[in-house]
Amino acid sequence: MMKHTCEKRVYGSSMFVGPGHLHGVSAKYEHEGKWYCKTHHPPTVKAKANEESCKWRAERNAEDAARAKDAAIRKAEQRVLKVAMETAESSEELELDRACHALKALGWKES
Numbered sequence: 293m294m295k296h297t298c299e300k301r302v303y304g305s306s307m308f309v310g311p312g313h314l315h316g317v318s319a320k321y322e323h324e325g326k327w328y329c330k331t332h333h334p335p336t337v338k339a340k341a342n343e344e345s346c347k348w349r350a351e352r353n354a355e356d357a358a359r360a361k362d363a364a365i366r367k368a369e370q371r372v373l374k375v376a377m378e379t380a381e382s383s384e385e386l387e388l389d390r391a392c393h394a395l396k397a398l399g400w401k402e403s
């Protein structure tokens with residue numbers, strides 16, 4: 293059995309971008325007449341890229357959902373707070389009103 297080597301052209305990470313060289317490691321995956329190692333096998337690369345973009349999208353969706361939930365909670369909190377404050381104000385007024393009536397009943401006059 294003929295031994296194949298990876299035909300993917302790789303470039304160094306240096307500033308100088310030359311013609312690159314063939315990866316050259318033993319290849320086990322054939323694609324459109326060329327041989328690749330697992331890392332460079334195009335369908336694998338594509339599947340991995342898809343998987344990553346799906347993962348990224350899922351994470352983004354989760355983040356968006358969390359943000360929307362936070363916003364909804366904040367909005368609800370503000371609404372409850374507003375109602376609570378209004379209720380507190382009116383009950384305070386009511387208390388004051390009741391206190392005045394009680395004082396008037398005891399003979400206290402408003403000056």
Ligand SMILES: [Zn+2]
Pocket residue numbers: 298299300315316317328329330331332
């Ligand atoms: Zn390779």
